[in-house]
Amino acid sequence: MSQPPPLRVRFDDPDCADGAVQPFRVGDKWTGVVLRCLEDGAARRFGELRAALPRVTPKVLTETLRSMERSGFLTRTAYEENPPRVEYALTALGRSLLGPLDTACAWARAHGAEIGDARAAHADDRPVA
Amino acid sequence: MSQPPPLRVRFDDPDCADGAVQPFRVGDKWTGVVLRCLEDGAARRFGELRAALPRVTPKVLTETLRSMERSGFLTRTAYEENPPRVEYALTALGRSLLGPLDTACAWARAHGAEIGDARAAHADDRPVA
DNA sequence: CGGAATCCACTGCGATACTG
DNA sequence: CAGTATCGCAGTGGATTCCG
Numbered sequence: 001m002s003q004p005p006p007l008r009v010r011f012d013d014p015d016c017a018d019g020a021v022q023p024f025r026v027g028d029k030w031t032g033v034v035l036r037c038l039e040d041g042a043a044r045r046f047g048e049l050r051a052a053l054p055r056v057t058p059k060v061l062t063e064t065l066r067s068m069e070r071s072g073f074l075t076r077t078a079y080e081e082n083p084p085r086v087e088y089a090l091t092a093l094g095r096s097l098l099g100p101l102d103t104a105c106a107w108a109r110a111h112g113a114e115i116g117d118a119r120a121a122h123a124d125d126r127p128v129a
Numbered sequence: 130m131s132q133p134p135p136l137r138v139r140f141d142d143p144d145c146a147d148g149a150v151q152p153f154r155v156g157d158k159w160t161g162v163v164l165r166c167l168e169d170g171a172a173r174r175f176g177e178l179r180a181a182l183p184r185v186t187p188k189v190l191t192e193t194l195r196s197m198e199r200s201g202f203l204t205r206t207a208y209e210e211n212p213p214r215v216e217y218a219l220t221a222l223g224r225s226l227l228g229p230l231d232t233a234c235a236w237a238r239a240h241g242a243e244i245g246d247a248r249a250a251h252a253d254d255r256p257v258a
Numbered sequence: 259c260g261g262a263a264t265c266c267a268c269t270g271c272g273a274t275a276c277t278g
Numbered sequence: 279c280a281g282t283a284t285c286g287c288a289g290t291g292g293a294t295t296c297c298g
Binding site (some may be wrong): 157158159186188189192213 | 290291292293294298
Binding site (some may be wrong): 070110111 | 233
């Protein structure tokens with residue numbers, strides 16, 4: 001496991017109705033991994049992303065990419081050729097997410113075992129009362 | 130809006146089957162806000178948390194607290210009195226989450242408007258093809 | 259006071275199959 | 279190649295009601 005685990009991070013604000021901010025949510029299940037696939041700044045084709053993420057079905061990958069595009073995290077460029085070619089690349093906004101993502105991944109790597117232990121310890125808790 | 134928006138952050142690893150790591154997931158909808166309520170290290174009673182989080186129903190608050198307890202983020206202390214009293218307080222592990230949470234919140238505050246703009250701009254996109 | 263029990267709606271997301 | 283169309287389930291989390 002030399003690769004850092006492909007950790008997922010979500011940023012959402014479910015609570016904005018209390019404040020004045022717009023509902024705000026970023027990060028579906030595969031957003032983080034897609035971000036990592038594109039982190040070097042190079043454009044990648046749909047098929048390359050599929051190959052890199054074999055466990056993501058094309059439907060879900062498309063949904064993820066479209067959602068990230070709508071939020072301004074990446075650009076989608078379709079070349080009108082045959083066979084078709086579509087390329088995805090991070091925007092500056094998308095790249096700005098890599099920092100927080102790394103922070104979260106570092107935390108998870110540092111404390112993941114501890115959490116696992118805690119959960120294991122509580123596994124044989126009888127409902128106390 | 131002097132208060133920072135109570136941002137939610139999730140850390141999950143949906144992709145662990147690829148690697149050698151245990152499935153790992155942290156952060157349901159209200160975990161972040163509960164963490165913030167307890168960030169000063171003081172213990173708080175169930176009712177205090179309820180009052181601070183009026184939009185969370187008691188059922189969901191209980192679920193959140195139990196889940197955080199199982200993961201080792203906080204301790205639950207029940208005093209056998211009448212009327213009953215139960216106090217929740219962060220553990221060191223729970224406190225260690227505050228850093229990444231702050232990082233994420235800072236990012237969200239810095240770029241939230243940008244995301245909103247991008248989404249608004251894409252709102253009147255006709256499905257291109 | 260601090261929950262538990264029950265019911266239910268939504269939607270994320272996976273499987274499968276088909277297409278310009 | 280780069281998707282779309284359909285289906286369906288399981289998990290989240292909200293509303294409501296009741297309990298020791």
